[in-house]
Structure formats: structure tokens, C-alpha cells
Amino acid sequence: MSPTCGLINATVLLSLRDFMIRIPKSAVRLSLFTFAIIYYAGSATARAQEPPYFVTYSDVLEEPGNLEIAQKGTTGGPQDSHGFYSSTLELEYGAKAWWTTELYLQGQATANDSILFTGFRWENRFRVLPTEHWMNPVLYVEYEDVNGADKSVLEVTGHDSIGDFQGSNADNRRDISRTIEGKLILSSYPKGWNVSENWIMEKDLMGGAWEFGYAVGASRPLSLAAASHACTFCRQHFSTGAEVYGGLATVHNFGFNDTSHYAGPTMQFDVPRGPTLFFSPQFGLSSNSAGVLWRIMASYEIQQFRDLFRKKEAQ
Amino acid sequence: MKAHRIAWSALILCSISAVAILAASSSWLTKVPDADRRRVNPYAGDPQAIAAGKILFAENCAKCHGSDAEGRYGRPSLRSQRVESATDGELAWLLRNGSLTKGMPTWSSLPEPERWQIIAFLRSLPPDISGFAISPPH
Numbered sequence A: 001m002s003p004t005c006g007l008i009n010a011t012v013l014l015s016l017r018d019f020m021i022r023i024p025k026s027a028v029r030l031s032l033f034t035f036a037i038i039y040y041a042g043s044a045t046a047r048a049q050e051p052p053y054f055v056t057y058s059d060v061l062e063e064p065g066n067l068e069i070a071q072k073g074t075t076g077g078p079q080d081s082h083g084f085y086s087s088t089l090e091l092e093y094g095a096k097a098w099w100t101t102e103l104y105l106q107g108q109a110t111a112n113d114s115i116l117f118t119g120f121r122w123e124n125r126f127r128v129l130p131t132e133h134w135m136n137p138v139l140y141v142e143y144e145d146v147n148g149a150d151k152s153v154l155e156v157t158g159h160d161s162i163g164d165f166q167g168s169n170a171d172n173r174r175d176i177s178r179t180i181e182g183k184l185i186l187s188s189y190p191k192g193w194n195v196s197e198n199w200i201m202e203k204d205l206m207g208g209a210w211e212f213g214y215a216v217g218a219s220r221p222l223s224l225a226a227a228s229h230a231c232t233f234c235r236q237h238f239s240t241g242a243e244v245y246g247g248l249a250t251v252h253n254f255g256f257n258d259t260s261h262y263a264g265p266t267m268q269f270d271v272p273r274g275p276t277l278f279f280s281p282q283f284g285l286s287s288n289s290a291g292v293l294w295r296i297m298a299s300y301e302i303q304q305f306r307d308l309f310r311k312k313e314a315q
Numbered sequence B: 001m002k003a004h005r006i007a008w009s010a011l012i013l014c015s016i017s018a019v020a021i022l023a024a025s026s027s028w029l030t031k032v033p034d035a036d037r038r039r040v041n042p043y044a045g046d047p048q049a050i051a052a053g054k055i056l057f058a059e060n061c062a063k064c065h066g067s068d069a070e071g072r073y074g075r076p077s078l079r080s081q082r083v084e085s086a087t088d089g090e091l092a093w094l095l096r097n098g099s100l101t102k103g104m105p106t107w108s109s110l111p112e113p114e115r116w117q118i119i120a121f122l123r124s125l126p127p128d129i130s131g132f133a134i135s136p137p138h
Helices: A003-014 A025-040 A305-309 B002-023 B047-060 B081-085 B088-097 B114-123
Strands: A069-077 A084-096 A101-110 A116-128 A136-149 A175-189 A196-206 A211-221 A238-250 A261-270 A276-284 A292-300
Touching: A211 A261, A276 B047, B088 B114
Parallel strands: none
Antiparallel strands: A069 A084, A069 A292, A084 A101, A101 A116, A116 A136, A136 A175, A175 A196, A196 A211, A211 A238, A238 A261, A261 A276, A276 A292
16 A cells, blocks of 8 residues: 555545535535546546446456546435545556556545544456457456445445444444455446446455355446537537446355345546546435435546656657 | 465466467457458548547547557557558457457447547548647547
């Protein structure tokens, strides 16, 4: 983990501490404020190819040499707990055309409680087959070192429930979990749609049973062909879709009992020569789920980041 | 112990994938199925599609292949004899599948009509492109 990156993420949260006290209402404003800063800091970027999902992974990998920086925010006010805002900084690099590696740094702020750094994740995705097929598999391997105060909901596995949002940050942060997580990602493109399915397996290295989860998403650009003139609000720059995800309990009691599930529409806007913006309200589908999670993300792709370190003459 | 076994299994699976991809790394042109090779660009010669393809090229391709499409940092020129003599269907196959071991990613997530628009634009490039540059979209 890079302490510098962690500091940046924590600083963004800390500098806005006063603002955070009034969440969840102000959390929405905080999200907009944070994303506005990132938007204006944008440089030479291009639109991401990724479908508009927050939890579901598609077969899209980062192009080799590109660095994507994303700020993912989740806010909500679950029953019997304080409103919160979770912030995740993602650094995604295309190591090869068939291999993408990504570092996550996470923190959260809870109203009437505290702001804290909750941990990091390091994930790798590998394209399995050298050519495209009607369904394209990608293998995902991740190591997580996060504490119990994490509220990012980047996936739901096992018996994750609304109880995870309750309790104080001071208590929850003592519960450290170091886990490995594997996903089988399947993606297909019928008639311009992207349909992706994820099968999730997670194991706490400090003990506990294998936990399972799923995520499914479908999306489509509003236009499949590009306009013949440069424009900001052309339909090709917008995508919409939906995703559903949830836990499937553990290896000992596989199924839907005492699990939580969410579903919601997702929207994406690729700002030409700027960031890609994502938004989704996601609704709890079971009594174990938090009511509504509001998600927002801004991502920037620095094209051919590695060329910055190459000599001009080599060009 | 079990966790270690799973971690090793995952590592072995990834290695097998890498080997499979490396084994399939010969020239992409030889791998294009006949049915794909014969495909015709529905936008061939369409000025609107060429204009759209120019914007898409600047957004997605120019950073690697250069704003003049002549390649950068060892990445191939799209004005080469090899690309010029390839059929539209072969180029469409390459855009959809990529050439993973050579660093060309798959562009299957780009809608198919947009991939054809890029090919229409590539076909419109003049044979001699010295001094030619594709301006980015405004």
C-alpha cells in the first residue's frame, strides 16, 4: 500500500469533516463537490470502455499502458444506524492486454461518529481466452486488508447484512479481515448490449468458511454508432443499464437465507476529452439489506501513462 | 492450509491462461476465419461514417498508433502495406479480438457500428500521409 495515496484519500475526507457532520443530506453535496474538483483537475483523458456497473465486473480490461484513476462514493442512511459516506480511490493499470492490476484505498465517514481509513485491496484480472467468444471469461484474484468499519459495499458475499453498518467505528475497526477473493467473470455482447455475470468466492485468511456471492449486470449505450461531428451530449456518450447483486451465504449453508441483495438502474456519461461519470441508486431487496445506497463515481483514463517515462527519441 | 491450496490453484490457472494466450501469438491475419474475412463494411465510403470514425480514432486509437496513424513507440503503423492489403473483414476481426500478446487489446466493448466507422476512416487515409495529422475532437 502506498502511504502517500492513502494520505490523499484520507485528506480529502478530513478536509471536509465539518461538511460531513450533516450527512446523509450533505453527503450528496460532498460527492458533487469532490467530483467537481476531480473534473476540473482532469487532463489528457479518454472515455472508458467500461459498462456502467458499480459492483459487477465485465470482461473489459484496462488498455495496456493506460492508468485509470477513479473516485467511487457510496452514501446511505441504513435503519438504526447513522448516515455514512464511503470513499474509495481506485488506481487501475493495464499491465498487458490480457492483465489488469488495480489498487483500492478506502475510507469512510459516519455522522456523529468519525472518519477513518478502512483498508486496501489489490486485485488482478486475467483474460482467459485469446479471442472473443459468445461468452468471454475473465479470472479475478484479489487480496483485501480491510477492517469492519468499511462501508464501501464493493461486493456482497456470505451473510453481509445491514448489521455491518451498525455499531461505532471505534468498535468495528478492531475487526480486521484479511481475505482472498476470486471471481469468475463472464461477459457477452448480444445486439449491442453488455451482459455480465460474476460468481464470487471469498475466504478470510484469519478463519471462517468460504463465502459466496453473485452480481449480474446488463447495459447498452444509447446509440451504437457515433455522430459525425464532435459533440458533448450526443447519445453515444451515454449508457444505461441495471445491476443486481447479493450474498449466497457460505459453504456450510449455501443459499439465500439471511443474505442481503440489491438492485438498481445505472447511468454513465462519458464526457468527451474528460472524465466518465457514473450514478446509481441501489435498493435493498431483502430485510437484511440497507434501504437505499446512492452511488456515484468519476473515473479518468490517462492514456499511455507509461509513455511519460519513455525517451522522446524512442518515439 | 486450504486457503494456500486455493491460492496455488488460482496461480496455476492464471499461468495456464497466460501460456494459452502466448501459444496463440502468431500473426493475427492467419487466424481470421473465412466468414469474418469476407465481411463487408456497411459504412464503406460513407462520408458521415468517415467523419465519425475520425473522431473515434482520435479518442481511442491515436494515443498508441499516433495522430498520423503511423505508430508510436514501436506500435504498428496503420498505413502499412499489411493493413492496406487486409480486407475490411480482417480489420473488423482484429478490432473485435485484439492481438493480446502483441499488446493490442480487444475492442469488443466498442459497439460494432463504431468499429466499422473506424475502419471506414482508416480506408479514407491518403496513401502518403507525411505531414498529415488527425486533429482531436473539440
